[in-house]
Amino acid sequence: MNKQKIVIVENDQDEQFFMREAFENSGLFDIIAIVKNGDTLQEWLAGNGNNLPDVILSDLNMPGKNGYDILEEMKANAGYSNIPIIITSTSSTKNTIDKVMSLGAADYMAKPDTFIEYDPFAKRLYDIVGSKQLEKK
Template sequence: MRKFKIIVVENDEDEQFFMKQGFDSSGLFEIITMVRNGDVLLEWLTDNTATLPDIILSDLNMPGKNGYDIILGIKGNPTYNHIPVIITSTSSTKTIVDKCLNMGAADYVVKPETFIEYVPYVENLHRLIEDKQLVRNAGGLPS
């Protein structure tokens, strides 16, 4: 089972804490960094082009650049447009999900209702990435 390098974009500190616990407990991901919004993400990517992630997991609603802005920023930049962006939010509203997917998000995953559900959330996220072959290996082929 492949361990994916991930950047998590989340503005809520409590949510960050519990997400990190879920990711660390699963052992399925290496969190490269956690940032609070799209502004910080895009700055980080610009400063760290040698350490790009396999996946970006982004909250949808944040101050500054939000999830929609991140999708457009990543998809519109040839340096980063190969990195799948998965949007996560508490909303499961079909029009919001469809908007994210139509803008170029690789997928949309609803956040768990309680913080104790982050390990299954992370396990499901990993399975989704593998099943959809969202991450390419070094040779450019699905992993």
């Protein structure tokens, strides 16, 4: 299995910890950055153009630029528009999911309710990224 290079955009430190643990334990991802919002994502991308991620996992609701802003900015930038962005949030409302998908999200995943659910979350994310890469071929 090929490891996927991932950037995680998440402002909550506990969520960052659980995601890092699960993704590292899965052996499926190489976490190349964890940033706290869309502002810091743009700064990171500007300084790391030679090491772009295979996927970005972004929380939806954050201070500063949020998941909606990230989708709009990334899709408008030709250099980043092909990077799949998976949006995650505690909300699973149809309106929210429809909106992020209409803005160009590759998919939407509800955040796990408990920390022990992050291992299957990581596997599902890997499967989603793999299916999106097959669609592009």
